[in-house]
Amino acid sequence: MSRNLKRALVAFLVPLPSILFFLTFLNHYNASISNATPLSPLWTWCVDHPPLLVNLLFFLNVNILFWVIGQIQNSHWMIDLYWTVIPVMLGYYYAKHPLGQYTLWRSRIVMALTWVWSLRLTHNYFRREKWQWGAREDWRFNDMRSQYGKHWWWISFFSVYLSQQVFLIGICLPLYIVHSVDKPLNVWDSIAVAICLSGIVIAYFADTQLHDFVTRNEKLKELGKPVVPNLDRGLWGYSRHPNYFGEQLWWWGLVVFAWNLGHGWTFVGALVNSMCLAYVTVLVEQRMLKQEYRVQAYKVYQKTTSVWIPWFKSSSFATKDKST
Structure with a gap:
């Protein structure tokens, strides 16, 4: 299997833990509503804290898992690609969460715009990388790798991943609000x-x-x-x-x-x-x-x-x- 194909496979598989966990949570929630049975403490917490849950999933699935994969591959290329995907995933997370309440048409408009933005940025990423998966990592990461030398392995967790959580969750806050407030267009x-x-x-x-x-x-x-x-x-x-x-x-x-x-x-x-x-x-x-x-x-x-x-x-x- 070629390196390009291996990295493509990794990129498709890596978000599965968060996706499967969220789908399992929704299934338990829907079952409790249908059967009029109480939720377990774990699923109750997930219902009551949508922003905390999404931050926890981001920390475990992106910060830790992406970082470990980056250490194995000696390249932190994947976070650059997932900048184009995570906002779409966050939008659907907020829309599907049990506490979501919103104007349907505003949600459709915002999600359609987010898809257009994501497709544009994804196309530009692959065009720039000559249609290769993970051909190189961001030049800023390369500069920091040279700057920090043997300490880069642990500094990268904070500078590449933890900082991205602050930026991505922060700039996507409007997607949370759009799916939390029901107000006419x-x-x-x-x-x-x-x-x-x-x-x-x-x-x-x-x-x-x-x-x-x-x-x-x-x-x-x-x-x-x-x-x-x-x-x-x-x-x-x-x-x-x-x-x-x-x-x-x-x-x-x-x-x-x-x-x-x-x-x-x-x-x-x-x-x-x-x-x-x-x-x-x-x-x-x-x-x-x-x-x-x-x-x-x-x-x-x-x-x-x-x-x-x-x-x-x-x-x-x-x-x-x-x-x-």
Whole structure:
């Protein structure tokens, strides 16, 4: 069996413990309702604490199991792939939980949007990895592996997995609220849909333009021709990180759904994620400036192009450059 097939099999099997546990819990709950019999203390706790249960399942199935598999494979590639899947799973968890109460059409709309977001991100992941499962792990994990050396095996549990639990559960809080409050649809739901869709579309075109740019440069390199040092066309001509901007629009669009249902506090998850992405932006730009062939072009790009929010190029630098 090839390495690619083995990793695909692992990726499909790894969420089964959580899925089977949750289905068993639902079966016991439904049986107790039908037979008018009391639930055991374990299943009663699962009914009464949906957020705690999902955090416990995440800790056991993702933090511990993914981490163990990552140690065996010497690569923490799987969490990157499951970023595209876990929000969908969380949405269905909240919808199917016995305490779930919600407007059916709002749930359908939000879950449809989440599926579209997930499929876009999953497609981009495999396109970037040349349709291989776990071909490489996130470059940030590689950098930390080199930085922490022999201590990386235990530090990775906190930096790769436990931190992901905070981010993922946090940014998906609006999915919990959508499936916890029953309130008629209104105009704010339409606004939230527009924001979410805008984010998905922007991220898709930004990632596609980046993929095409990288592919062209790879072909030029194969032909022994000079590569283009920097992508500054399309959406990348208005923002240095339009893919990040689109991704943030998506998460903040979900916050609007929750705010409309009286739970604006859920913005905390999106805010923490945005702050984290701001830090990642700095790391990405530092990485760009370490590549000699693109330093000069990227410095000009930094001075003329907006960081996140798409905007027209600044002409002040170009004017100053001509006058010197």
